[in-house]
Amino acid sequence: MRTFVVILALALAAASANLIPQPGFPDGRIINGYEATKGEAPYIVSLQSTSSSHFCAGSLIDNVTILTAAHCLTNKEGQAVCGAHDRTNQQDVQIRKFTNAQYVIHEKYGGGVGPNDIGLILLNEEDAFDLNAVSRDGSNPVAAVGLPSKTFEGTGDGCLYGWGRDNSGLLPTNLQKLDANVIGYTECKNALPVTSSIAETNVCTHTSGKADGACNGDSGGPLVIKSEYVDTIIGIVSWGYTPCASTTYPSVYTGVASFLPWIAENRKAK
Numbered sequence: 162m163r164t165f166v167v168i169l170a171l172a173l174a175a176a177s178a179n180l181i182p183q184p185g186f187p188d189g190r191i192i193n194g195y196e197a198t199k200g201e202a203p204y205i206v207s208l209q210s211t212s213s214s215h216f217c218a219g220s221l222i223d224n225v226t227i228l229t230a231a232h233c234l235t236n237k238e239g240q241a242v243c244g245a246h247d248r249t250n251q252q253d254v255q256i257r258k259f260t261n262a263q264y265v266i267h268e269k270y271g272g273g274v275g276p277n278d279i280g281l282i283l284l285n286e287e288d289a290f291d292l293n294a295v296s297r298d299g300s301n302p303v304a305a306v307g308l309p310s311k312t313f314e315g316t317g318d319g320c321l322y323g324w325g326r327d328n329s330g331l332l333p334t335n336l337q338k339l340d341a342n343v344i345g346y347t348e349c350k351n352a353l354p355v356t357s358s359i360a361e362t363n364v365c366t367h368t369s370g371k372a373d374g375a376c377n378g379d380s381g382g383p384l385v386i387k388s389e390y391v392d393t394i395i396g397i398v399s400w401g402y403t404p405c406a407s408t409t410y411p412s413v414y415t416g417v418a419s420f421l422p423w424i425a426e427n428r429k430a431k
């Protein structure tokens with residue numbers, strides 16, 4: 162039995178009069194980001210409710226496996242949408258219902274802001290995404306992202322993708338991206354309040370003194386290292402300090418390299 166019911170007390174205090182930054186899940190804005198090129202992130206998946214409202218992102222690691230944050234896997238209904246850029250354009254889009262999918266949540270995930278915020282959506286073989294589909298421009302609209310090597314050192318130039326949601330709950334029409342500076346555990350720990358539940362399995366992005374390092378992107382979405390061939394996913398958007406726009410703390414991601422054995426054990430396609 163790999164399905165766990167996680168009840169999340171989503172205490173995302175509506176940034177009221179309380180201006181003390183609190184740890185929380187990203188509210189899904191890519192602050193200071195810019196529009197991605199169509200087809201630039203063919204592995205990004207929009208996780209949507211039954212009413213087609215985007216609530217989290219994920220990444221395809223093979224044609225039946227979506228890698229996301231554990232805290233995104235609370236609703237067994239809805240659908241996964243791949244190949245989208247302009248959300249209003251259905252061309253090249255592939256949609257799979259969650260009805261027959263299996264959710265795997267890391268057994269050590271505590272249900273809130275904290276470590277082991279990683280999960281998988283396993284589709285049935287008959288619901289597999291078509292990675293061989295070809296767009297009009299000759300590219301593949303849907304593709305798997307690469308996994309990092311064990312030796313990934315956790316620093317460098319990263320890139321974050323997402324549609325995000327603005328304060329009114331609306332989504333930008335086109336996929337957004339943010340160039341993000343990836344920092345290591347020690348640097349991240351030092352930049353966060355001492356009470357933070359940061360673990361060595363996390364990676365962070367941070368640009369000192371800038372709000373765009375904090376609380377960016379869609380929960381569950383990919384932080385990647387770009388490459389000419391296959392991008393590598395090094396982080397899954399996990400948490401940050403809210404209110405996003407006014408804090409300059411690092412954004413915290415689940416470090417994918419730390420969970421390679423877990424992913425290998427729990428994915429279907431070996």
Ligand SMILES: *[C@@H]1O[C@H](CO)[C@@H](O)[C@H](O)[C@H]1NC(C)=O
Pocket residue numbers: 224225289290291292293430
């Ligand atoms: C999914 O991938 C598996 C393994 O690579 C392959 O055998 C299968 O045909 C693929 N399914 C689709 C629909 O492309």
